[in-house]
Amino acid sequence: MNASVISDTAFSTLIRTASHEQHAEAETTTFMGDMLGGKLGVEAYARYTEQLWFVYEALESGARALVDDPVAGPFIQPELMRLAALERDLGHLRGPRWRSTLSALPATEAYAARVAECARSWPGGYVAHHYTRYLGDLSGGQIIRDRAEKTWGFERKGDGVRFYVFEDIANPAAFKRGYRELLDRVRADDLEKQRIVSECKRAFALNTAVFLALGEEFPLSA
Numbered sequence: 477m478n479a480s481v482i483s484d485t486a487f488s489t490l491i492r493t494a495s496h497e498q499h500a501e502a503e504t505t506t507f508m509g510d511m512l513g514g515k516l517g518v519e520a521y522a523r524y525t526e527q528l529w530f531v532y533e534a535l536e537s538g539a540r541a542l543v544d545d546p547v548a549g550p551f552i553q554p555e556l557m558r559l560a561a562l563e564r565d566l567g568h569l570r571g572p573r574w575r576s577t578l579s580a581l582p583a584t585e586a587y588a589a590r591v592a593e594c595a596r597s598w599p600g601g602y603v604a605h606h607y608t609r610y611l612g613d614l615s616g617g618q619i620i621r622d623r624a625e626k627t628w629g630f631e632r633k634g635d636g637v638r639f640y641v642f643e644d645i646a647n648p649a650a651f652k653r654g655y656r657e658l659l660d661r662v663r664a665d666d667l668e669k670q671r672i673v674s675e676c677k678r679a680f681a682l683n684t685a686v687f688l689a690l691g692e693e694f695p696l697s698a
């Protein structure tokens with residue numbers, strides 16, 4: 477990336493533009509397409525939700541130690557936290573013993589391990605993962621919720637899709653604007669910004685790898 481592009485462009489624009497291609501790739505995986513196209517059973521959705529549990533467990537257990545961090549701290553906001561909602565959804569999808577059925581795909585293990593590593597040792601990298609998940613959930617996540625409600629008959633914004641419902645964010649568009657302002661003020665020099673953008677691309681690739689693995693587990697042609 478050209479040095480002047482980095483210093484002249486708002487960081488929120490930079491990170492969004494730089495990950496655009498990876499976004500399209502993740503969005504158009506067979507698994508996502510089949511799931512959003514209503515072609516898969518609820519078990520595929522449950523398996524996907526289960527994978528998210530591992531990712532958010534790493535993101536949110538790592539968050540506590542970063543609250544006062546000058547780089548990552550401003551991003552950590554209680555209204556974003558998703559683990560409790562995911563656990564409620566899994567209880568609905570898998571029953572009261574859902575915890576004993578949990579298993580991470582190898583691709584999910586790799587994703588969660590990278591998030592945990594960033595949380596432990598690189599706040600800028602943690603910001604990249606934070607952005608990739610939460611801003612996505614607040615955006616395309618709403619499309620997934622709508623399709624899931626229609627395909628598998630979950631109550632609107634109820635059990636099964638609570639992960640996508642940010643109860644404490646009344647105005648997601650305003651929240652996203654505020655989030656982008658935080659990105660624009662991130663305490664990072666140009667080199668670190670470039671590293672964060674690269675980590676964001678890696679975060680998208682880790683998501684795509686999970687979708688590819690899920691696609692193998694739930695092939696349509698079976």
Ligand code: HEM
Nearest residue numbers: 492502503508512607608609611612615616617619680683
């Ligand atoms: C089929 C699946 C998906 C759909 C339909 C979708 C759709 C969208 C849409 C419509 C937006 C734009 C919202 C806006 O302009 O405010 C968006 C933004 C975003 N999505 Fe997705 N998305 C999908 C999958 C993903 C995945 C897998 C990720 C990464 C884990 C992701 C991460 C993001 C991020 C980070 C943004 C915010 C971009 C920004 O404004 O900076 N999305 N998505």
